[in-house]
Amino acid sequence: MRLLFLGDVVGRVGRQVVLQHLPRLREAWALDFVVVNGENAAGGFGITEAIHEEFLEAGADAVTLGNHSFDQREALVFIERAPRLIRPANYPPGTPGRGAALIEARNGAQVLVVNMMGRVFMDPLDDPFAAIDRELDAAPLGMVADAVIVDFHAETTSEKQAFGHWCDGRASLVIGTHTHVPTSDHRILPGGTAFMTDVGMCGSYEGVIGMDKEEPLRRFTRRIGASRFEPATGEGTLSGLAVETDGTGHAVRVAPVRLGGVLEDVVPAFW
């Protein structure tokens, strides 16, 4: 299968770059399954129902979230009728929505999508290592699921890499989100799981992690804010990871995708 994961979409610039590229890439690369992290899609904070539907129409099969899942309060409601919208699985029991879903790809394959949050320098949710075991046991790769995509939304490189090793062999892809900067360490772990510490964001790289740089700079230097954070303007960059899996659901090829904006363009050589 051909999988594409797109990192945290930040504000209008991020949404535009997804809408601009995704329909074409879906076609050109004959993608089987696309996941988009949408936690920052609505002005940098959370997601609305309209934006969620826009992503699905543009070619996303699933949308994942993170610590900003419910910044737009409407998400607490519409997530219940949005079976392809996945919030972190280690929120407390009773949290609206779902943390994992088995979703049918257009080719009929079953893809397990899991969203999970790290705990180091993050909100103290339930143990993600124990929680991923439960999710992976419920829909084992190669038995129930034809592919397994895990979005691990976490701050530190250490927790993310440990999580990748923990899942190695049991997922097609473990991909980090949240830091809004793509890392250069995409690879296939020994057990066959594609891994990348952070996929980076879809948005403008001219600011500070996708936001206009003035307010962050003010807070860092004066310790007192003056206004809200606003998404950075400037040309947007699409940032993602392309993964090809074999019949067992394990990764056989992995390559970054970056298109537009101030970063260097890169696309998979194998598609």
Added chain:
Amino acid sequence: MRLLFLGDVVGRVGRQVVLQHLPRLREAWALDFVVVNGENAAGGFGITEAIHEEFLEAGADAVTLGNHSFDQREALVFIERAPRLIRPANYPPGTPGRGAALIEARNGAQVLVVNMMGRVFMDPLDDPFAAIDRELDAAPLGMVADAVIVDFHAETTSEKQAFGHWCDGRASLVIGTHTHVPTSDHRILPGGTAFMTDVGMCGSYEGVIGMDKEEPLRRFTRRIGASRFEPATGEGTLSGLAVETDGTGHAVRVAPVRLGGVLEDVVPAFW
């Protein structure tokens, strides 16, 4: 000038990859100035005098540090007689060593090297934004310094990117260290400062941020450690950034360097 910065050297594997490649690259690329971050060189924690000298002999002009600066207690002593060894400048007044130094390159140019630590999710040192202003004012780029290299040792992508913008135009290079994963966002900021959120480490990428994965995994899953952290074995990767500056000391070309190990090899196309 041709500058090379190599990220956090982790343990024996990291040192070996530096000793293996640096003398040759220095020659082949006609490098004018090389900086190596050595905070994890001694078994993953700190640096010894012997290792510091090994780096200088292999072709480093300066060695920077970070939160592990003084994990090897001898560093508190020998740093006083090691003018090319730079610890974070925002440690309290009275800390042994220096946080910045104007160092003569082999071509006679004066290069200001500054090491600074971020504060988000790190030790609460003095304000790095105020401290860098003092250092940059003391040896302005293009007036006193022919090149200015700032190693910003920090955890979060937001503080690092804000710091890059803060210094833009006043440094040849602001480069992040500490997370041990190279980012893909190397670029030249509008004012002429080369920037990369994190340069990654020199060491084995088969573990967890350069350390053997068993103990980190144990602590993440059981919350109780069983032994000390040990550097990961496996083939090492050299990870760095190449920067070319013009007569004003601003960057005109920038490209990542990664050689060996499980990451994809990449070298500058322009040298």
Added chain:
Amino acid sequence: MRLLFLGDVVGRVGRQVVLQHLPRLREAWALDFVVVNGENAAGGFGITEAIHEEFLEAGADAVTLGNHSFDQREALVFIERAPRLIRPANYPPGTPGRGAALIEARNGAQVLVVNMMGRVFMDPLDDPFAAIDRELDAAPLGMVADAVIVDFHAETTSEKQAFGHWCDGRASLVIGTHTHVPTSDHRILPGGTAFMTDVGMCGSYEGVIGMDKEEPLRRFTRRIGASRFEPATGEGTLSGLAVETDGTGHAVRVAPVRLGGVLEDVVPAFW
């Protein structure tokens, strides 16, 4: 001199209990100098000009602040014309207002009031230990200042106790604020400085640190908030510390003050 320090005033309940008791106590105990921490006076977050004046009219000689200093934006402006309003001294240079002031008591004595913030689990401000040295050197106890009152606004008991020892002999009183719970360890340190890890708050102890308990409980159990924090209702408690100093400005007597609400009433036996 007879000094009274009242802890973080929280919302309307806190203000009422101060206005109810302070004028009477000022008279009855022949107080020479009164300091009130007002960082939570306006609905739990910050302070307004009207509230600040209310405190002065009720008998406060100085008002200190903390991490909520500027939650009410008007404080950034009126603090400049409020010489008795003191914000943490270790905010960056250029922050509106002042971190210390030498204020004339009604008996003509000069009292140095300093507000300082800790850094452990708090915002990364400048080093409070270095900053307090500068303040204490500028108006030494027994030479320039007849009394020195230091409000150390900090989270951890360790940083607060270390700060007390650091100042011992150089201040009449080092008193902790911020946790909103009075501690039972008021005492006079060997050098003559009265100390208490935290003075507690003026407000309702029926909630969670002065706020209505519903929203904190929701966030702790569901990790997703539903509304803003509101001050707790219920009968208020005045919480403070009484200190008597000798001719050298050192403390000779110290006793807690707690009046009203769900805590046990206690007043100094020596006045």
Added chain:
Amino acid sequence: MRLLFLGDVVGRVGRQVVLQHLPRLREAWALDFVVVNGENAAGGFGITEAIHEEFLEAGADAVTLGNHSFDQREALVFIERAPRLIRPANYPPGTPGRGAALIEARNGAQVLVVNMMGRVFMDPLDDPFAAIDRELDAAPLGMVADAVIVDFHAETTSEKQAFGHWCDGRASLVIGTHTHVPTSDHRILPGGTAFMTDVGMCGSYEGVIGMDKEEPLRRFTRRIGASRFEPATGEGTLSGLAVETDGTGHAVRVAPVRLGGVLEDVVPAFW
């Protein structure tokens, strides 16, 4: 029933003050059940089997722990044969020992003792609010348990007070530990649960939270340590809380206990 809870015993000074007072108080006050927090009993870090037995012989019916539970590695082993030694219940499944135990008092009553850790500014363990529900449901007060004592080992006053309210009516006592400073807010919550934000420590209050003050001061001011933390010397203080329950297991009287050292002596008036 007459219950006594003694806070974190720190080092030799702390142990001595427990051994000195506890046998006598047990007799004089006709205590039915005594719990001692022993997480810092062995040189400030953890507990040994010999010390644990010493506490039982001195009159403790149960010993609770905290974030230092396993600093002495032998505790990972002997805790399995020590049914009265309770470590935090929200450690991951598989952790040696137990997080709760129903222990028979000398008068034949059944007492549920639970140890739980908070998560704010602490290690990210499982949700303590969900975990305490499970423990309290398994041995309900007034049905299975004649008394329920919950040691909530946490950093912040907000999490501790929220936890007290959460358990109100379902426990005889919810008592905070970990900060090593007694608070003055002991009281009986509306539902009948005795509560105190922190019970303080048994040890010397002349240092910094029970440790000699030199090393903490060095680290706060220089940011670089020079030696290990050592318990403070000086006269010790016994610090605890006395609670009397009625036939339903709810608290009817509560009073602090502090004996010796630099704090003011206080004992219950009702025994």
